[in-house]
Amino acid sequence: MTPESIKQLAKLLSQLPSLGPRQATRLAFHIASLPKEDAVALSEAARAVARLTTCTNCFSLSESGDLCYICSDKRRDQTMVAVVEKETDMMTLEKTRKYTGRYLIIGDLPKDGILTAGHRKRLQYLKKSAPAGGFSEIILALSPTTYGDLNASILAQELRTTAQKITRLGRGIPTGGEIEFADEDTLENALKNRN
Amino acid sequence: MTPESIKQLAKLLSQLPSLGPRQATRLAFHIASLPKEDAVALSEAARAVARLTTCTNCFSLSESGDLCYICSDKRRDQTMVAVVEKETDMMTLEKTRKYTGRYLIIGDLPKDGILTAGHRKRLQYLKKSAPAGGFSEIILALSPTTYGDLNASILAQELRTTAQKITRLGRGIPTGGEIEFADEDTLENALKNRN
Numbered sequence: 415m416t417p418e419s420i421k422q423l424a425k426l427l428s429q430l431p432s433l434g435p436r437q438a439t440r441l442a443f444h445i446a447s448l449p450k451e452d453a454v455a456l457s458e459a460a461r462a463v464a465r466l467t468t469c470t471n472c473f474s475l476s477e478s479g480d481l482c483y484i485c486s487d488k489r490r491d492q493t494m495v496a497v498v499e500k501e502t503d504m505m506t507l508e509k510t511r512k513y514t515g516r517y518l519i520i521g522d523l524p525k526d527g528i529l530t531a532g533h534r535k536r537l538q539y540l541k542k543s544a545p546a547g548g549f550s551e552i553i554l555a556l557s558p559t560t561y562g563d564l565n566a567s568i569l570a571q572e573l574r575t576t577a578q579k580i581t582r583l584g585r586g587i588p589t590g591g592e593i594e595f596a597d598e599d600t601l602e603n604a605l606k607n608r609n
Numbered sequence: 610m611t612p613e614s615i616k617q618l619a620k621l622l623s624q625l626p627s628l629g630p631r632q633a634t635r636l637a638f639h640i641a642s643l644p645k646e647d648a649v650a651l652s653e654a655a656r657a658v659a660r661l662t663t664c665t666n667c668f669s670l671s672e673s674g675d676l677c678y679i680c681s682d683k684r685r686d687q688t689m690v691a692v693v694e695k696e697t698d699m700m701t702l703e704k705t706r707k708y709t710g711r712y713l714i715i716g717d718l719p720k721d722g723i724l725t726a727g728h729r730k731r732l733q734y735l736k737k738s739a740p741a742g743g744f745s746e747i748i749l750a751l752s753p754t755t756y757g758d759l760n761a762s763i764l765a766q767e768l769r770t771t772a773q774k775i776t777r778l779g780r781g782i783p784t785g786g787e788i789e790f791a792d793e794d795t796l797e798n799a800l801k802n803r804n
């Protein structure tokens with residue numbers, strides 16, 4: 415008879431993405447075996463993120479009310495948008511410090527090409543918030559995979575009247591990658607984008 | 610700039626076994642995006658397991674004070690002990706409903722054959738709590754792997770004067786397993802243990 419509290423924690427953990435029931439059970443037992451203050455710290459941390467709100471402009475998480483720190487930064491270029499699937503993609507782009515526009519977190523995109531009501535709502539908001547004459551550029555910053563390509567063409571179609579230019583991130587050989595092991599498609603793109 | 614609360618949750622999650630920093634970050638963002646009541650439920654569940662105590666007899670988790678529900682069950686045979694590495698192993702054995710003795714959770718065993726102070730403390734406790742004349746049997750219920758075999762011989766040596774008989778779980782072809790794909794060692798054991 416596993417303690418009820420372990421079962422409950424394991425059940426909730428197993429509902430998180432990428433955690434299976436066995437791993438969730440092992441994690442629950444591990445958390446139970448932590449020094450009490452560590453388990454309490456974890457509990458507090460989960461509660462703290464529950465207090466975050468959603469930015470009404472880009473739909474990322476916000477610590478400080480309606481607008482996240484990027485959307486409330488007046489120096490960011492409001493005529494340029496990067497559409498990303500998820501927060502972690504936005505973080506990665508921010509780390510380059512080379513992108514100064516705004517974002518739209520569209521949410522995980524489907525594999526069947528059919529946008530959900532949630533995606534449509536965010537696209538609608540983006541269209542409504544476009545400056546007169548449309549955005550100067552919308553970057554569809556989706557991964558260069560089969561599904562990413564499919565979804566990019568769907569989004570490009572949806573947004574065609576919302577921007578003067580719709581682009582995607584450049585493709586090529588990643589820094590540190592070996593030409594020898596690059597696939598043909600990557601090499602073809604690397605040739606095209608040579609500089 | 611990732612919200613501080615996300616960073617903190619990701620850091621704590623990444624300290625759990627089997628969770629890497631990237632997966633921890635994704636999980637933290639996911640938890641933040643849950644309906645508020647779901648994140649609070651997860652937080653509550655982590656806090657509830659922090660309230661569990663350690664059974665003073667078998668070292669498993671207890672909901673109700675000093676002794677866990679198995680150790681406080683007077684019908685369990687106190688002359689027989691199953692030594693397991695972890696709680697989940699105990700749970701699996703309990704599911705069979707065929708084992709009626711007590712347990713000792715020894716904790717994850719080392720890969721270098723050197724027992725820690727924690728392991729030694731638990732072994733000492735087991736020796737002290739043995740009935741006069743020793744236990745009738747100690748089952749070293751460790752996985753039949755190289756390290757399990759190594760640790761079983763170390764424990765057998767440590768406990769040689771504590772029990773009349775020291776055994777391990779039987780080896781053979783698992784139910785549903787195909788003879789064709791069984792390795793030689795398993796088959797040899799299956800032949801030896803035929804019944």
